[in-house]
Amino acid sequence: SLTTKLQETFKKLRGKGRLNEKDVKEAMREVRLALLEADVNYKVVKELVSKVSERAVGAEVMESLTPGQHVIKIVNEELVSLMGSGQSSIVFSKTPPTKIMLVGLQGAGKTTMAGKLGQLLKKQGKRPLLAACDIYRPAAIKQLQVVAEKLELPVFSMGDKNSPVDIAKASISYAESNNNDVVIIDTAGRLHVDEELMQELVDVKEAIKPDEILLVVDSMTGQDAVNVAETFNSKLDITGVILTKLDGDTRGGAALSVRYVTGKPIKFAGIGEKLTDIEVFYPDRMASRVLGMGDVLSLIEKAQDAIDEKKALELSKKMMKQEFTFDDFLDQMQQMKKMGSIGDILSMIPGVDSAKMKDVEVDEKEMAHVEAIIKSMTKDERRSPQLLKSGSRRKRIASGSGTKIQDVNKVIKQFEQGQKMMKQFSGMMKNPKKGKFKF
Ligand code: GDP
Numbered sequence: 001s002l003t004t005k006l007q008e009t010f011k012k013l014r015g016k017g018r019l020n021e022k023d024v025k026e027a028m029r030e031v032r033l034a035l036l037e038a039d040v041n042y043k044v045v046k047e048l049v050s051k052v053s054e055r056a057v058g059a060e061v062m063e064s065l066t067p068g069q070h071v072i073k074i075v076n077e078e079l080v081s082l083m084g085s086g087q088s089s090i091v092f093s094k095t096p097p098t099k100i101m102l103v104g105l106q107g108a109g110k111t112t113m114a115g116k117l118g119q120l121l122k123k124q125g126k127r128p129l130l131a132a133c134d135i136y137r138p139a140a141i142k143q144l145q146v147v148a149e150k151l152e153l154p155v156f157s158m159g160d161k162n163s164p165v166d167i168a169k170a171s172i173s174y175a176e177s178n179n180n181d182v183v184i185i186d187t188a189g190r191l192h193v194d195e196e197l198m199q200e201l202v203d204v205k206e207a208i209k210p211d212e213i214l215l216v217v218d219s220m221t222g223q224d225a226v227n228v229a230e231t232f233n234s235k236l237d238i239t240g241v242i243l244t245k246l247d248g249d250t251r252g253g254a255a256l257s258v259r260y261v262t263g264k265p266i267k268f269a270g271i272g273e274k275l276t277d278i279e280v281f282y283p284d285r286m287a288s289r290v291l292g293m294g295d296v297l298s299l300i301e302k303a304q305d306a307i308d309e310k311k312a313l314e315l316s317k318k319m320m321k322q323e324f325t326f327d328d329f330l331d332q333m334q335q336m337k338k339m340g341s342i343g344d345i346l347s348m349i350p351g352v353d354s355a356k357m358k359d360v361e362v363d364e365k366e367m368a369h370v371e372a373i374i375k376s377m378t379k380d381e382r383r384s385p386q387l388l389k390s391g392s393r394r395k396r397i398a399s400g401s402g403t404k405i406q407d408v409n410k411v412i413k414q415f416e417q418g419q420k421m422m423k424q425f426s427g428m429m430k431n432p433k434k435g436k437f438k439f
């Protein structure tokens with residue numbers, strides 16, 4: 001029957017059993033090496049490995065992947081979600097100017113980034129001012145002026161005789177009276193973190209109360225990145241991270257470490273020496289780069305595509321036939337419990353609005369009710385749902401299943417929704433140009 005055929009398909013989709021501890025341990029050995037090779041801090045590697053192992057043991061192995069590949073898939077997902085969480089753009093102040101302070105070690109790329117960021121915001125319609133608060137590095141002010149001139153951005157500077165606090169404060173007043181709605185403050189760095197530098201940055205922070213304090217990190221920084229990030233974050237409570245020099249061949253493990261230990265979002269990336277070489281941060285690209293398992297990752301991607309297609313295809317075949325009975329409904333609900341909702345499956349199909357799929361989801365407690373109710377129906381009722389228009393039948397089903405008549409009504413309603421959805425869907429499949437799938 002159709003139901004058994006569907007069941008077989010679902011069985012296949014469910015893959016090859018669950019990951020056991022041994023699978024996970026073996027794969028994690030490989031992952032650990034990959035992360036250490038990418039210069040991810042060893043403490044971070046350790047924590048990540050244990051967190052991912054916990055999640056992976058017991059997970060179902062996806063068809064066409066080996067258990068080891070499936071573990072790597074999970075690691076990759078964890079990395080993407082870790083690096084992707086948090087506000088990833090500039091948070092503008094309600095009362096301009098928005099004050100953005102760039103901090104970091106010497107050579108990290110702050111001055112270059114001040115220009116790049118200014119140019120990016122200017123393109124977005126802002127009127128940024130760059131403020132020169134590095135009074136130590138020889139020619140630092142000149143460097144900022146050269147950058148700004150190329151980008152036709154204004155620079156505020158007071159030479160190197162005033163304190164960074166005074167310069168920062170004055171730059172804000174200047175912005176206010178010159179209609180600049182963003183001030184990007186370029187600060188000094190040191191080769192290593194030191195007390196004096198930190199105190200100076202804390203003083204600037206106190207004086208101007210920045211909206212954003214962005215830690216600029218050279219992605220080629222190795223194991224030391226964690227200490228640097230921890231210090232800057234603990235002293236300044238940064239609001240985000242900018243990675244520079246991602247155009248190099250570094251795997252960028254520092255990025256991951258910094259994100260992990262600070263918990264602050266990575267907002268932008270510097271991808272070259274040119275002043276246009278800036279982009280918003282792409283967590284998925286960074287994850288595959290750090291993990292460095294290109295072949296495995298593209299294989300996983302392909303497997304994912306194949307499985308999505310297969311799920312969608314099987315379901316759509318069934319829908320085309322428009323044979324949807326209470327037996328199918330029950331069967332489907334049971335499958336959903338194992339593999340996510342029908343909404344998830346449908347939302348993989350272009351043109352389907354996944355937000356609208358929420359109503360179709362089943363919760364576990366409800367499942368038991370639904371099952372009892374459907375099992376209290378006669379064979380005929382299940383196959384010919386129109387019979388259930390009769391109130392006495394509904395009453396009988398309610399008492400048979402130990403539920404209330406309202407519960408029975410609710411299940412019938414859900415069923416009808418499902419049926420309607422199937423019809424619309426099959427219409428769409430037959431005539432895809434007809435447009436969006438509506439509820
Ligand atoms: P600061 O000391 O933090 O202000 O760093 P700078 O902005 O002076 O940059 C230090 C060096 O790194 C300069 O030679 C920059 O041209 C270079 N640099 C900055 N960002 C990038 C980037 O994204 N890619 C590359 N390849 N070089 C960069």
Ligand code: MG
Pocket residue numbers: 110111112134137140186187
């Ligand atoms: Mg500089």
